[in-house]
Amino acid sequence: QKEVEQNSGPLSVPEGAIASLNCTYSDRGSQSFFWYRQYSGKSPELIMSIYSNGDKEDGRFTAQLNKASQYVSLLIRDSQPSDSATYLCAVNFGAGSYQLTFGKGTKLSVIP
Amino acid sequence: NAGVTQTPKFQVLKTGQSMTLQCAQDMNHNSMYWYRQDPGMGLRLIYYSASEGTTDKGEVPNGYNVSRLNKREFSLRLESAAPSQTSVYFCASSLTPPSTNEKLFFGSGTQLSVL
Numbered sequence: 327q328k329e330v331e332q333n334s335g336p337l338s339v340p341e342g343a344i345a346s347l348n349c350t351y352s353d354r355g356s357q358s359f360f361w362y363r364q365y366s367g368k369s370p371e372l373i374m375s376i377y378s379n380g381d382k383e384d385g386r387f388t389a390q391l392n393k394a395s396q397y398v399s400l401l402i403r404d405s406q407p408s409d410s411a412t413y414l415c416a417v418n419f420g421a422g423s424y425q426l427t428f429g430k431g432t433k434l435s436v437i438p
Numbered sequence: 439n440a441g442v443t444q445t446p447k448f449q450v451l452k453t454g455q456s457m458t459l460q461c462a463q464d465m466n467h468n469s470m471y472w473y474r475q476d477p478g479m480g481l482r483l484i485y486y487s488a489s490e491g492t493t494d495k496g497e498v499p500n501g502y503n504v505s506r507l508n509k510r511e512f513s514l515r516l517e518s519a520a521p522s523q524t525s526v527y528f529c530a531s532s533l534t535p536p537s538t539n540e541k542l543f544f545g546s547g548t549q550l551s552v553l
Contacts, residue, residue, distance in 0.1 A: 334478070358537050369528055369544035370481070377537070414480065416536075424469060424488055424535050425496060426542065430480040 328353050328419045332429035340437050345402040347432050349415030352396070357423075359391060359398045360416040364431065370414055374400060405436045440464050444529050444545035451519045451552045459514040459548050461529030469532045470512035471496075471542065472504060474525040481528065487512055488535075519552045526550070 329352040339345045347361075358377040362370035374389040376382045376398065382389045388401040398417075402409055415429040442463045451457055463470065471486040483496030487506040501523060503515045512531075516523055529545040536542055 330480075360536070360541070369546055370542075371544070372541040375537075375541065416481075418536055422535050424471070424486050424494070425483055426536050427483075427497075428481040430478060 328417075328427050330415055330417050330427050330429040332413075332415050332432050334430055335433040336435050337432055338435045338437055339405050341405060341407060343405050345405045345409065345434055345436070347400040347402075347413050347415075347434065349398045349400075349429055350396055351398070351415075351417045351419075351427075353417075353419050354393065354396060356393075356396075356417050356419045357421045358418045359389070360418075360426070361387075361389060361400045362414040362416060362428075364412045364414060366411070402434075405434075407436045407438050410434055410436045442529055442531055442543050442545035444527075444548050446548060447546065448549045449551070451516075451550065453520060453552060455519050455552075456515070456517050457519065458516075459527055459529070459550075460511070461513065461545060462511045463529075463531040463543070464510065465531060465533075465543065466509070467531040467533050467543070468509070469535065470506065471530040471532075472502075472512070472514045473528045473530065474498065475528060475547075476525050484514065484527075519550075521552045524550060524552045 361374040364370040376389040412431040472484040473481045485504040527548045530542040
């Protein structure tokens, strides 16, 4: 059974702080990793993807991947109230697979 | 540019009733997907269609059928609705399998309640 685990939260951080969201997955052979943001009552939207070990930065967002530890994280710098949402970690366990496995999501609240 | 369009947005059914959720995309994508999202359960794949003319089961296919009507449209049918199928349903599409260079585009969702 391929699984993706996330702390459901809620995670509360003050405005301007760094928010750190974590995700672990069960299959060491996993290929690609995604972070989706979902506002309440809305559909998910992709904010970051990563497939190689290390860090990938895009604006205030940094995705970090450690395949040996089967761990992927998302850092949000200078958190804003508009970042308050549920963040979904998703893993594609096989190259060319059509099946993304999603975690249950971590709810983030940024307090003004 | 509409992207992925789902209908209806809301639906209430009685146990045993049937219905079809419609999904259409205008991005010329090859692949389409149906997910359900339950509180505390994340998104789970019901069925997907890698390309026109093909469909495959996902993680939770029981109680559902799908039809890839053409390249644009992918429908999800509940033949005999059950309360356990109360959920939010999302249709999604992508040009190729999801990868770091290819993301899923989601529709706005259908809130389905089965009484």
